[in-house]
Amino acid sequence: MTDLSVANKTSTPVFDVTAIRRDFPILAQQVNGKPLVYLDNGASAQKPQAVMDAMDRYYREMHSNVHRGAHTLGDRATAAFEGARETVRQFVNAASTREVIWTRGTTEAINLVANGLAPRLKAGDEILVSHMEHHANIVPWQMVAERTGAKVVPIQVTPEGELDLESFDQLLGERTRVLALTHVSNVLGTVNPIASLIQKAKAQSVVTLIDGAQAVPHFQPDVQALDCDFYVFSSHKLFGPTGIGVLYGRAELLEEIPPYQGGGEMIERVSFERTTWNVLPYKFEAGTPAIAEAVGLGAAIEYLNRLDRNAMEAAENALLQRANALIETVPGMEIIGTARNKVPVMSFKIAGLHPSDIGTLLDQQGVAIRTGHHCAMPLMDFYGVPGTARASFAFYNTLEEVETLFTGLQKIQRLFA
Structure with missing residues (x-):
C-alpha cells in the first residue's frame, strides 16, 4: 500500500x-486519445485497488451466505460482513451496530424511513425539505404525503445557493413533523449548517433525516454530535462499490417503525397466524444481502482512514x-x-x-x-x-x-x- x-x-x-x-x-x-480527467465524482467516485482486492478476496476465499451457515465459509463471510458494519459504525460514530442498516443506497434508505414514518403522519402535517434537494429526498416524501394527507413544504435558498435560514425559521412550526435535508448539495456543493437546524427541529420534537450522500466523500460525519435521527449515504460516492448504502437510525426510532420489506432474515418467527420481527439491524434487511459490496464499502472506508x-x-x-x-x-x-x-x-x-x-x-x-x-x-x-x-x-x-x-x-x- x-x-x-x-x-x-x-x-x-x-x-x-x-x-x-x-x-x-x-x-x-x-x-479518446487523451489522458482521462475524471471530474464526475459527484455522480460516482472511482474505486481504489484495495476495494477491488477486498471484494475479490471475498469471492475467492469465503463466499457463502451469512449468519446461519454451519460451516467455515459461512463463519468467514459473516465475520467480514459484520466487520464492515462495525467499520461503518465507527465512520459515522453510531452508538451501536444495531443502528447501522444496509440498504441498496441513499434512495432506498430514504424510502425506508419515509414509509416507516408514514403511520405517524396525518392530514395537515408538514414535511420540510429544501429547494436544493436531490429528487431522492423529495419524491419519497411526496408519495407518503399523498397517502397520508401531509404536505411537503420547501425551504427557500438564496441566489448564492445557501439555505435561506429566515425561510427555515418561518416554516418550522407546530405542524412540522419531519425535516429531511441534504448535508451537501449535489449541484451547488453547499455545505448546510445542519447541526444548528437539527437542534432547532429537535426542540420541537421534529424527526430529522440528513442526506449525506455528497458529504461523506469529503468529510466524516458524527451522528451523535449532530444528534440527527437518521443519516443516509451511498457506497459508490464514497469510493466503494455500487448497489449498497447505509441508513443510520436512532435505535429507539428504528424499534418503533415497521419493517420496509418482508422475507427471510428480517423475521424472528413465522406462522400463518402471526409473524414476529428480528432484532435490529436485521429487522430491515430482508433477503440475502449484498455481502461482497458491504465488504467493499468497509475496505473503502478503511482506505480513507489511512489518509x-x-x-x-x-x-x-x-x-x-x-x-x-x-x-x-x-x-x-x-x-x-x-x-x-x-x-x-x-x-x-x-x-x-x-x-x-x-x-x-x-x-x-x-x-x-x-x-x-x-x-x-x-x-x-x-x-x-x-x-x-x-x-x-x-x-x-x-x-x-x-x-x-x-x-x-x-x-x-x-x-x-
Missing part, C-alpha cells in the same frame, strides 16, 4: 496525489480555489452556487452553449463531467435554467486536471465563437 500522506518539518499537511493516483487503476487510462483527512480536505479546497481563479479565462461562464462554505463542486453555464454540448466536446478531450438537471429539477427551476454542466472534484484529482478542464472550455468557446 502506498504511503498516502506525510507531514513536513513544519507539520503542514502534504498530500502526495501522485502516489494516491496509483491506487486508482482506472485513472491511468486514455479516453490524512486534514491534508485531503486542504487538497480538495486547493482544487476548487484554482478552478475559481480560472473562471475569468472563459468569458460568459457563470457559476451556479457561490456559497461561502462548499465542497469542490462547480456547476456552471456558458453563454451561448448548451450544457450537453459542453459535456460531449469535453469528453472528446478526455474530460468527464456531468450535464443536465442532476436530479434537482426544483433547483434548476429556481435558477431558471434547464440544466448545468458540473465538474465535481475528488482528492485524487490534480491542479493540472483543473487547468485541462479550463483549457478544454476555452477551446469549445472558440469553436462556437
